[in-house]
Amino acid sequence: MAVRTDASGLRLGKYSLGVGDRFAQQARAQLRACIEAAAAGIEIIPVWNKSNREHNIVGSEPAGVREAAEAAVRELGWKFPFHVDADHIGLQTVDQFLESSDFFTLDVADAIGRAAEPAEVEAFAARHPELCGTIELEGIAEPLTLTREDAMCAAEKYLGAVREAGRIYRHIAERKGTGTFITEVSMDESDAPQTPPELLVILAAISDEGIPAQTIAPKFSGRFNKGVDYVGAPEQFEREFRADVAVIAHAVARFGLPDNLKLSVHTGSDKFSIYPAIRRVLEESGAGVHLKTAGTTWLEELIGLAEAGGEALDLAKEVYRGAYERRSELCGPYAAVIDIDAARLPSPGAVAGWSSEQFAAALRHDPACPDFNPHFRQLLHVGYKIAAEMGSRYLEMLRAAEEPVSRNVTYNLYQRHIRPLFPRTLH
Numbered sequence: 001m002a003v004r005t006d007a008s009g010l011r012l013g014k015y016s017l018g019v020g021d022r023f024a025q026q027a028r029a030q031l032r033a034c035i036e037a038a039a040a041g042i043e044i045i046p047v048w049n050k051s052n053r054e055h056n057i058v059g060s061e062p063a064g065v066r067e068a069a070e071a072a073v074r075e076l077g078w079k080f081p082f083h084v085d086a087d088h089i090g091l092q093t094v095d096q097f098l099e100s101s102d103f104f105t106l107d108v109a110d111a112i113g114r115a116a117e118p119a120e121v122e123a124f125a126a127r128h129p130e131l132c133g134t135i136e137l138e139g140i141a142e143p144l145t146l147t148r149e150d151a152m153c154a155a156e157k158y159l160g161a162v163r164e165a166g167r168i169y170r171h172i173a174e175r176k177g178t179g180t181f182i183t184e185v186s187m188d189e190s191d192a193p194q195t196p197p198e199l200l201v202i203l204a205a206i207s208d209e210g211i212p213a214q215t216i217a218p219k220f221s222g223r224f225n226k227g228v229d230y231v232g233a234p235e236q237f238e239r240e241f242r243a244d245v246a247v248i249a250h251a252v253a254r255f256g257l258p259d260n261l262k263l264s265v266h267t268g269s270d271k272f273s274i275y276p277a278i279r280r281v282l283e284e285s286g287a288g289v290h291l292k293t294a295g296t297t298w299l300e301e302l303i304g305l306a307e308a309g310g311e312a313l314d315l316a317k318e319v320y321r322g323a324y325e326r327r328s329e330l331c332g333p334y335a336a337v338i339d340i341d342a343a344r345l346p347s348p349g350a351v352a353g354w355s356s357e358q359f360a361a362a363l364r365h366d367p368a369c370p371d372f373n374p375h376f377r378q379l380l381h382v383g384y385k386i387a388a389e390m391g392s393r394y395l396e397m398l399r400a401a402e403e404p405v406s407r408n409v410t411y412n413l414y415q416r417h418i419r420p421l422f423p424r425t426l427h
């Protein structure tokens with residue numbers, strides 16, 4: 001069974017940016033970054049994403065994400081599409097997102113390796129003889145080579161996860177209607193990366209399952225720690241990313257998947273050292289990409305508060321003190337994606353004496369700045385629960401410091417993310 005998406009269905013544009021907004025206060029500042037991009041000839045579709053985990057920690061509801069996005073779009077007169085992403089959902093968590101989201105990230109990482117029936121794996125291999133042998137892909141010099149054993153092995157590992165994605169997809173489609181939402185399949189929060197040949201097998205299975213995926217988020221090689229740069233060899237990432245793009249183009253043609261299917265890179269914020277690689281591949285292949293970078297905005301809020309000085313700076317320091325004291329609790333849910341050396345965290349007492357500039361310089365993600373402290377930044381990245389617990393006190397301070405906060409949010413998204421990563425689109 002090959003999938004063909006209905007041409008009238010909701011389609012995600014070629015370049016899209018997943019922006020998170022923990023406290024639903026920065027939608028306008030984020031949209032301004034897309035407006036600046038559009039003025040510079042780069043058409044970016046904003047997607048406001050928020051995971052169930054974030055909603056639980058903040059104590060917010062999915063409807064609030066849409067309200068904030070719609071208000072920003074209305075106020076700033078945004079003429080292009082925008083979407084609201086139920087990020088990293090599963091069958092247990094999707095229902096509360098059904099009404100407000102039109103983009104669903106089906107997280108099936110936990111189902112990877114769930115034993116598939118041997119008969120199922122046999123049937124898959126029999127249905128897909130084209131997966132075995134040497135597969136020439138446009139855009140990469142080395143062909144993929146898969147033996148029947150490789151294909152069976154990958155099928156065994158991933159069929160259960162793709163089946164799970166199918167169950168979630170159908171659950172949503174039965175309630176919202178086919179073609180009314182964008183589907184992403186995500187496997188990024190798993191232990192081992194998926195290789196390009198495995199991605200090909202996964203896409204064949206996604207087609208068999210009838211999932212009209214428009215984006216797919218594999219786990220790439222290297223570490224994607226929260227809030228800080230990529231840890232790994234950018235050249236190796238580039239080879240893998242280029243091969244994945246070629247695999248997707250092949251799979252679209254071969255398996256009839258949606259023709260706008262593209263990679264989704266869940267960055268965990270700020271993977272600056274691989275942006276040039278991504279951009280090169282996009283330029284040479286003409287492929288699109290979806291970039292998710294959620295937590296970066298919350299850290300810009302803190303930088304803006306620090307810059308505002310006075311009580312706002314005190315509040316930013318108070319957030320750090322709380323995060324420092326409760327670091328084991330806050331780091332727990334993110335253990336696999338942070339790498340904090342406690343010995344390199346400044347004491348809250350020391351931070352209490354910092355100026356606006358010192359706080360901002362330690363936090364701002366400028367790897368060339370000698371005062372930048374990635375440990376401080378990672379801890380604050382996962383420390384948003386402290387701000388959430390401050391409730392209206394935090395939100396009121398954000399509003400009082402709106403100018404520096406929104407200036408930092410817009411600048412960060414446009415200058416550090418959009419400009420280095422996305423090629424110009426022709427109008």
Ligand SMILES: [Zn+2]
Pocket residue numbers: 088186188189266
């Ligand atoms: Zn992710």
